[in-house]
Amino acid sequence: MPTCSVSSIIFLALAPNGTNIIPVSYSQAKTLTKLIKFQVDPPGTPTREQLLEKYVTPSVLYGNTCILILHHPAQSSTHNSSGSQIVIYTVHRLLQTTRKTHILHLQCSGFFQISTIDNLILVHHQGSSSTLLFDIGSDSDSLDPVNIKPMIKPMPMKPCIVDLPGQEPFQCPLYSANWVIFQPNIIIDAFLGFLWYVDIDLSILCELDIPTEKLVNFLLRRKTEKALPLLIKVIEDITDPCKEPKHDLKVISQVFDLINTAYRKQLNKLAQPHIGTPAGQLTSQPTVIKDTGPEKIVVDEQTMCSNIFSKFSEKKNLPNYNGEFGIKVILEYLRSLNDLQIPFQDLNNLLIDCLLREKHGLSRLHNLLQYRVLPDSKSLACLLLSLKNIYPPALQLSLDMLKRLGNADDEIMEILLHKKLILPTIRFARNADIINQLSARKFLEAAQETNDPTLFYSVYKFFEQSNQRSKGITNFSDSVLCQSFVEHMKNLFPEENKSLNNQKRVLR
Known part of the structure; x- marks a missing residue:
């Protein structure tokens, strides 16, 4: 019995x-x-x-x-x-x-x-x-x-x-x-x-002649405290851009699909108590899921970035470093994430870092963004903005991405103001119906820094008209701290100030 x-x-x-x-x-x-x-x-x-x-x-x-x-x-x-x-x-x-x-x-x-x-x-x-x-x-x-x-x-x-x-x-x-x-x-x-x-001792199995896909699948079913370091070591070995000969990308692709399938299952489990929550808001760590079945290893994007892909940058100065292979590996991982509808963010910076070190890397990055291989995010838009000096189209790519996000009006206006595109910023605010939220002081200060009297005049008159519509008077209130700009306007256009004073005398 x-x-x-x-x-x-x-x-x-x-x-x-x-x-x-x-x-x-x-x-x-x-x-x-x-x-x-x-x-x-x-x-x-x-x-x-x-x-x-x-x-x-x-x-x-x-x-x-x-x-x-x-x-x-x-x-x-x-x-x-x-x-x-x-x-x-x-x-x-x-x-x-x-x-x-x-x-x-x-x-x-x-x-x-x-x-x-x-x-x-x-x-x-x-x-x-x-x-x-x-x-x-x-x-x-x-x-x-x-x-x-x-x-x-x-x-x-x-x-x-x-x-x-x-x-x-x-x-x-x-x-x-x-x-x-x-x-x-x-x-x-x-x-x-x-x-x-x-x-x-699972480490002995890693030394035997076992097909990589079979070994990874085996380790994914083992307990985390034993198998996770070994699994990361196996992945690091097959994706190493300095190692010769290089592993077949087809095998690497199969390995990524295996680990991301387990990752997708974890996200599905996490999503069940949060029905209606966007998948992008679900965060995860290398973890063990406990259910009626066995403990399961999950290798998420953060684990891959910190243990695998971040080391590509550390090896970039080695003589046998193959940056092109590193890019292909990251793109293959992105492909696997996309196929399984897994959101990702941390990988963007690492991929861009690899692309910037390669010939024609910026044009490849441009194509990846145009075809939406990389997901839109504010962090990526800001990263693109930092590239505008070495790659001018990056500015427009950043603005387009922020517009697609739909909740980045403040960031777009800051970018335009930083580029001294003051009138386009005002037009954008008008189209976004946030004109009443603009800070007169910030815009007048930016216009003054351009040393363009005509531009300053246009911005000043715009906010005077805005005051007239909202308060019934053109004067700036003391709370907005614009007195210095009023004096600057008087100094730039004294004749208009005299005309204004004459109008006040006639009214009296």
């Missing part, structure tokens, strides 16, 4: 041979819920068709309760290269059903013991003194069982050496017949009296 304490499920094997199993869920409220009975295949040995407890391992993998059953090949089929198998039956709580989902091909026969850690299945083979590694994580929706082979070649455990007082270091025998295994990852040597916790 195997029990999975993590998921609180008892598996009851029914007579006569134990292949009919009833999962029973129990709770702290002392209630039992019987799930639908299912039938498993017998172990397959010719002398024993009965399913014994030693062939059964209950576990929780990727948030699902599973029961792993070891099958040995019949003697008549020992020539079968697949050897023994582990068949996995997965319990679906919502449907209250259990079905065969995976078949692990061990490719050897003999005595096996099973440990599970970090949603990985470790199968210890006594005959070869090695351990096989299986990962059942996949997005397959097939109703048929998925056949899975070991992810890497069988490898032995790290030797365990114990320092004994007054004696030479003692090396514990591994894969001993005295081992007793408890789930998920405890091994006890009943003869020596030692207890171990099994762990896995």
Whole structure:
């Protein structure tokens, strides 16, 4: 009667041979819920068709309760290269059903013991003194069982050496017949009296010849504290603009799609409690999402910028730096974000920094902006504004972007005023229906700094008329602090001041 304490499920094997199993869920409220009975295949040995407890391992993998059953090949089929198998039956709580989902091909026969850690299945083979590694994580929706082979070649455990007082270091025998295994990852040597916790060194897998896409997908399913640094190292290695030979952009594209698909899922989860909130207002950090499934790594834009793309600038002075490759990598990442409809901001500055160091980089930047590859933002508009001296079209690009944003009237007017385009600024304010919000002092000061009497006169008269419309008088109130500009107007146009005084005498 195997029990999975993590998921609180008892598996009851029914007579006569134990292949009919009833999962029973129990709770702290002392209630039992019987799930639908299912039938498993017998172990397959010719002398024993009965399913014994030693062939059964209950576990929780990727948030699902599973029961792993070891099958040995019949003697008549020992020539079968697949050897023994582990068949996995997965319990679906919502449907209250259990079905065969995976078949692990061990490719050897003999005595096996099973440990599970970090949603990985470790199968210890006594005959070869090695351990096989299986990962059942996949997005397959097939109703048929998925056949899975070991992810890497069988490898032995790290030797365990114990320092004994007054004696030479003692090396514990591994894969001993005295081992007793408890789930998920405890091994006890009943003869020596030692207890171990099994762990896995993921960094070793990064050194093996595993396809990059497969390795990244594998690391994305591991726990953050272990796998995130390794995942960043793998991404940094394939995107390094100084490394030769360069990795295939197609592989890099697939890697970006993998990490951004996980990122998109995180944004969807965050958006559920905030229905109606624009995606651009949702922020995220490198995080672990906890749900009914496993902990999941999320590599967001901020993580990529701080750990990967920002290092491009640090390497720009190295002799083997390939800026063109760096730009292609960033553009490929942008493509992946756009395809998955993920908003981004931090990447703009890094991309522009790379473009500015390359020949024809500004014209390429112009094209990216025209085709809206880069999203509009105030920060990007301000960055473009800073380029106006080396690339004059950047000013118009900045203004166009601010106009598209629709909430940047103040920024547009500041830009125009900074360029001493005073009358165009007033016309823009009139079109935006914010003419009454203008500061007379700011505009008169800007007009005075141009040393253009005609321009100053036009601006001064505009605000006089504005005063007349809003207050019924042309005079500036003391609160706007424009007395110095009134005196300046008198000095520039004394004849108009005399005419005004004569009009006042006639009125008297």
